[in-house]
Amino acid sequence: MPVRPPRVCSCGKVVPSGERCACQIIRDRERKARFDLTRPSARERGYDGKWQKARAEYLIANPICRYCPAPATVVDHIKPHRRDMRLFWSKSNWQPLCTPCHSSIKQARECRL
Structure with a gap:
């Protein structure tokens, strides 16, 4: 079965096929944290x-x-x-x-x- 070659991330690192670069994981974590700061609490959304x-x-x-x-x-x-x-x-x-x-x-x- 053929295996895809590694890819080059936008940060310049070589990433194995099917994996995510550490910089992408960090960016996603930061983006989700920013979103959570603006999101109303569960109680405010009706879950009381x-x-x-x-x-x-x-x-x-x-x-x-x-x-x-x-x-x-x-x-x-x-x-x-x-x-x-x-x-x-x-x-x-x-x-x-x-x-x-x-x-x-x-x-x-x-x-x-």
């Missing part, structure tokens, strides 16, 4: 005690992940609510997911939006 209670009830009624047979641990908003409280509380916009599916499949789909 009322949400925790509704979430627990929903997971009891819907115990299996939508994408795989694992137990659901996350109530995901199908369509991102973007602080629209009507959409946030609409149970038709909720789906049960396990943490791995929420962190991989769902996040990959949202990145394409």
